[in-house]
Amino acid sequence: MNTYPNISVIASLIADPSRAIFLEALLDGRALPAGELAYMASVTPQTASSHLAKLVEGGLLVVEQQGRHRYYRLAGKEVAFLIETMGSIAAPVQVRSLKQSNQLQHLSFARTCYGHLAGKLGISLCEALLREGYLEEPEDEQAKDYHITEKGIQWFTSFGIILEGKAGSRRAVARKCLDWSERRHHISGVLGDELGRRLSELDWTRQKAGNRSVEVTEAGKKGLYEVLGISL
Known part of the structure; x- marks a missing residue:
């Protein structure tokens, strides 16, 4: 029986390119609205909302309601450390412009x-x-x-x-x-x-x-x- 933490759930959340962009964009500690995150990842607002809901459910993001808008931020410094550390072992980005x-x-x-x-x-x-x-x-x-x-x-x-x-x-x-x-x-x-x-x-x-x-x-x-x- 496996008694280790189920890191595969976290890995699957981060593995999606759009969700990875959301997480990286929030590394500066700001809380950003779904629309701005959707623009950064070049996805529709509907797609962004679905991805963001999964990240919140997975404990990587928290959401705050401000009037009609929802603002998302990283759930804590542990998440930021995880994303930054993964970046240090990831392949360099291919520059295209x-x-x-x-x-x-x-x-x-x-x-x-x-x-x-x-x-x-x-x-x-x-x-x-x-x-x-x-x-x-x-x-x-x-x-x-x-x-x-x-x-x-x-x-x-x-x-x-x-x-x-x-x-x-x-x-x-x-x-x-x-x-x-x-x-x-x-x-x-x-x-x-x-x-x-x-x-x-x-x-x-x-x-x-x-x-x-x-x-x-x-x-x-x-x-x-x-x-x-x-x-x-």
């Missing part, structure tokens, strides 16, 4: 992933924090989390990121997250979210309208170089 090439280039440079920063920017942040001794690789190669050093706690505090009191939560503090575009690690968890929040607060990064890509401002390029030696 200049528009698609530009979108992929922007996403690979910097993007949001349900609160934290990914792409070249996210990886550069991770590697700089390791290089400066603010983070350390775990002793166990199979461990999933970076260790935040005392030096790191002091630096994060001076930078406007307070981690005290958040380490005891159920969420990981500095989770290693394999990046699908670069095949290296960026930082998720509480620290990843706080880094994303702080850079946006400083106006070093700006979320681009309508998609997950992130722009690094001129002030951000200067600031990241000054505080962490990151050249972008």
